[in-house]
Amino acid sequence: MERMRAAVLIEPRRFEIREVPVPAIGPRDALVRVSRTGICGTDIHIWNGHYAADRLPLVPGHEFCGTVAAVGDAVRHLAPGTRCVADINIGCGTCFWCRRNEILNCPEMAQVGIGRDGAFAEYVALPARLVISLPDTLPDAVAALTEPVACVVRAADKAGIRPGQSVVVLGAGPIGNLHVQMLRLAGAAPILVADLSEDRCRMALEAGADAAISDPAALAAEVGRLTGGRGADVVIESVGSERLYAQAFDLIRKGGHVAFFGLTGPEASVPVGILRTILEETSLKGSVAGMGEDMHTALTLLAHGRFRTEAFTRAEFPLEAITQAFETLASRPEDLKTQIRIGRDPAVA
Ligand SMILES: NC(=O)c1ccc[n+]([C@@H]2O[C@H](COP(=O)([O-])OP(=O)(O)OC[C@H]3O[C@@H](n4cnc5c(N)ncnc54)[C@H](O)[C@@H]3O)[C@@H](O)[C@H]2O)c1
Ligand SMILES: [Zn+2]
Ligand SMILES: [Zn+2]
Incomplete structure (x- = not known):
């Protein structure tokens, strides 16, 4: 079984960088090789033990960007090598709430990096239908903002x-x-x-x-x-x-x-x-999270330069320094986002 590096939150405020199995994928899933993952307020709550404490040990991380590494046998629309982000909100896809894009109300709802292992790791697995391919011109650091931007897209819509x-x-x-x-x-x-x-x-x-x-x-x-x-x-x-x-x-x-x-x-x-x-x-x-069409709208706005992202993309730490990244967040109010760099730096590769 192939193995990967992952930041596993063992208990509140204690990450361990571990070698763990690469997640297995089912016939309709995709395996994404993560390039970078942002730290968000929810991750800080999880780290502090204020949220999802019953889910530990957990690999958090849900604001990610990467490349499709493999797809399940039944997946036709997506090919390995595609740069991507993903909608982290997994619903059944067919119920009353899923049809209305109220996925968090779906009885089978799960969120990548919150209720199940996420993207502070070299690979993350999720249903292939939730993977969203990226335009070539969009840098990874900006693409990794799609999820938080989707949250404000939805909020403006709901309001x-x-x-x-x-x-x-x-x-x-x-x-x-x-x-x-x-x-x-x-x-x-x-x-x-x-x-x-x-x-x-x-x-x-x-x-x-x-x-x-x-x-x-x-x-x-x-x-x-x-x-x-x-x-x-x-x-x-x-x-x-x-x-x-x-x-x-x-x-x-x-x-x-x-x-x-x-x-x-x-x-x-x-x-x-x-x-x-x-x-x-x-x-x-x-208004909760950003899902479905909110993600696509957010990506379109980012791809066309509608958001100023400089204060969100300049702070980055390697996976090995994730504890330092979390511990120093509060002392850097001018950095509106800190990202964990996971894939190999292209300049070094
Ligand atoms: N509903 C959703 O979909 C959704 C999605 C993402 C985040 N959130 C929530 O939205 C909130 C904002 O997220 P964030 O990442 O910007 O949080 P944050 O905690 O990083 O920032 C909160 C800001 O509020 C300011 N603040 C604190 N007390 C204040 C007060 N009394 N008056 C005015 N300002 C005050 C702080 O100085 C800080 O700048 C959080 O509660 C977060 O959990 C909700
Ligand atoms: Zn988030
Ligand atoms: Zn559903």
């Missing part, structure tokens, strides 16, 4: 963003920054961002926000100033704070919308005024 809508993004972390860029593409105006970090506020302005506020006490007044005193059409919570979710309802206009995006613990909740919701026709909706 029904239209040209000329005023939007407040709470949180200008990596995903908040991508929300801002997506909102620009969707025509939102003005776009106001709130983050406690001055650095993140500055980066949000560079990404296309019209205003960025680091002083929480000044936020409500600034939203009022930019929206003719009405409040925002849409507020996107992209931090995961119960308190900010509650505040979001104070920042929307009558008839406005709160987009639920930042992840909280399972018990977190927010009081919603029933009569206000009815009389003002306010609304709320969640």
